[in-house]
Amino acid sequence: MPVARGDAIALTRELVRIDSRNPSLVPGGPGERVVAEALAEILREWGFDVEVHDAAPGRPNVVARVARGAAVGRSESGRAASLMFNGHLDVVGTDGMTHAPWSADVRDGRMYGRGSCDMKSGVAAMCAAATRALDSGVEGEIVIAAVVDEENESLGTRVLIERGVRADAAIVTEPTRLCIMPAHLGFVWIDVTTHGRAAHGSRWDLGVDAIRHAGLVLSALDDFDERELGARQHALLRRPSVHASLIDGGSGMSTYPDRCTVRIERRTIPGETPDQVEREVRALCDAVAARRANFRADVRVTFAQAPSDVSVSAPIVRVLDAALRATGESVRVEGMTAWTDAALLNAAGIPAICFGPGDIGLAHAAEEYVPVEEIERATDVLTELATRWCGGRTTEWRS
Numbered sequence: 001m002p003v004a005r006g007d008a009i010a011l012t013r014e015l016v017r018i019d020s021r022n023p024s025l026v027p028g029g030p031g032e033r034v035v036a037e038a039l040a041e042i043l044r045e046w047g048f049d050v051e052v053h054d055a056a057p058g059r060p061n062v063v064a065r066v067a068r069g070a071a072v073g074r075s076e077s078g079r080a081a082s083l084m085f086n087g088h089l090d091v092v093g094t095d096g097m098t099h100a101p102w103s104a105d106v107r108d109g110r111m112y113g114r115g116s117c118d119m120k121s122g123v124a125a126m127c128a129a130a131t132r133a134l135d136s137g138v139e140g141e142i143v144i145a146a147v148v149d150e151e152n153e154s155l156g157t158r159v160l161i162e163r164g165v166r167a168d169a170a171i172v173t174e175p176t177r178l179c180i181m182p183a184h185l186g187f188v189w190i191d192v193t194t195h196g197r198a199a200h201g202s203r204w205d206l207g208v209d210a211i212r213h214a215g216l217v218l219s220a221l222d223d224f225d226e227r228e229l230g231a232r233q234h235a236l237l238r239r240p241s242v243h244a245s246l247i248d249g250g251s252g253m254s255t256y257p258d259r260c261t262v263r264i265e266r267r268t269i270p271g272e273t274p275d276q277v278e279r280e281v282r283a284l285c286d287a288v289a290a291r292r293a294n295f296r297a298d299v300r301v302t303f304a305q306a307p308s309d310v311s312v313s314a315p316i317v318r319v320l321d322a323a324l325r326a327t328g329e330s331v332r333v334e335g336m337t338a339w340t341d342a343a344l345l346n347a348a349g350i351p352a353i354c355f356g357p358g359d360i361g362l363a364h365a366a367e368e369y370v371p372v373e374e375i376e377r378a379t380d381v382l383t384e385l386a387t388r389w390c391g392g393r394t395t396e397w398r399s
């Protein structure tokens with residue numbers, strides 16, 4: 001069924017109906033190819049130049065553009081203005097869902113489905129907004145980037161950046177309930193392995209209990225969380241945090257365990273780095289070792305993603321603020337808790353903030369929906385934003 005030009009709600013329905021579970025997270029998941037091809041086709045019909053390139057085998061990003069003039073538009077700050085809309089096409093698994101995942105049924109003004117909120121409604125809103133902004137006559141360039149694999153390793157946005165796709169600013173249309181979210185947390189994964197000595201359960205004189213030693217690390221971590229992390233603050237994100245995610249150790253009831261691995265996740269605020277996080281965990285282990293002669297532990301960072309932080313007075317935040325006011329929306333600025341591709345874009349020098357329809361609290365949940373009217377409101381705001389940022393004349397359209 002063709003999707004009418006600029007119709008964000010119909011496009012959301014079309015995208016939700018295509019299963020695009022991330023195959024790196026969900027064994028047997030079909031990936032993004034089918035949904036990417038469908039979106040590429042629709043964007044071509046809507047008048048965009050569309051490029052589809054594999055970020056990984058069979059997992060294509062969709063990049064769509066219409067350049068008006070030679071990107072000589074002026075933003076409110078007077079610079080040549082181009083804008084990237086960025087959203088991911090992959091979704092997480094459907095285990096435990098309480099409704100049909102791919103039906104896009106609408107009940108009580110809510111469209112249900114895996115990805116309805118996270119984040120096919122956001123992708124649809126940004127595509128519709130780009131179309132409407134172009135129709136209103138913007139002069140700068142709008143780049144639509146619909147990417148793969150955000151839910152796992154963000155291969156899509158990484159490859160997009162490697163290929164040199166750039167803009168003066170970006171909006172990542174993750175679900176923010178139409179709040180401006182200029183910052184989000186990062187995270188660091190750390191393995192702590194304590195080494196004990198295996199022995200018969202009766203031989204306290206020989207055995208060294210690796211699990212109890214892991215307990216000492218956890219206790220130190222608990223204290224560190226209260227005392228130290230609780231005192232660190234970011235204006236929007238509040239405090240960083242730490243939790244133990246997984247634990248593995250021991251071989252039998254009557255055996256002293258010779259090793260135990262605790263896998264820890266540390267959520268970081270802007271300014272905290274993986275090196276620092278590793279040093280801090282090492283220092284906690286060193287403190288335990290100082291009072292336990294036979295305590296020995298390895299600390300290893302296994303994965304990290306940086307936090308993202310754009311100033312609340314940055315031009316893209318100010319223009320989004322103005323676009324919200326111009327469309328009759330209230331302006332709310334909050335921190336995002338979840339990690340997003342905005343961090344990668346920021347690291348590549350593209351100020352990127354999150355704004356989109358839906359509530360991140362429903363992402364990955366047993367019940368996932370997006371309020372239908374929020375899709376339309378987000379599209380209005382994004383159209384206004386793109387029109388202002390890319391230097392077009394103020395639009396009169398309102399749906």
Ligand SMILES: [Zn+2]
Pocket residue numbers: 088118119150174
């Ligand atoms: Zn998402």
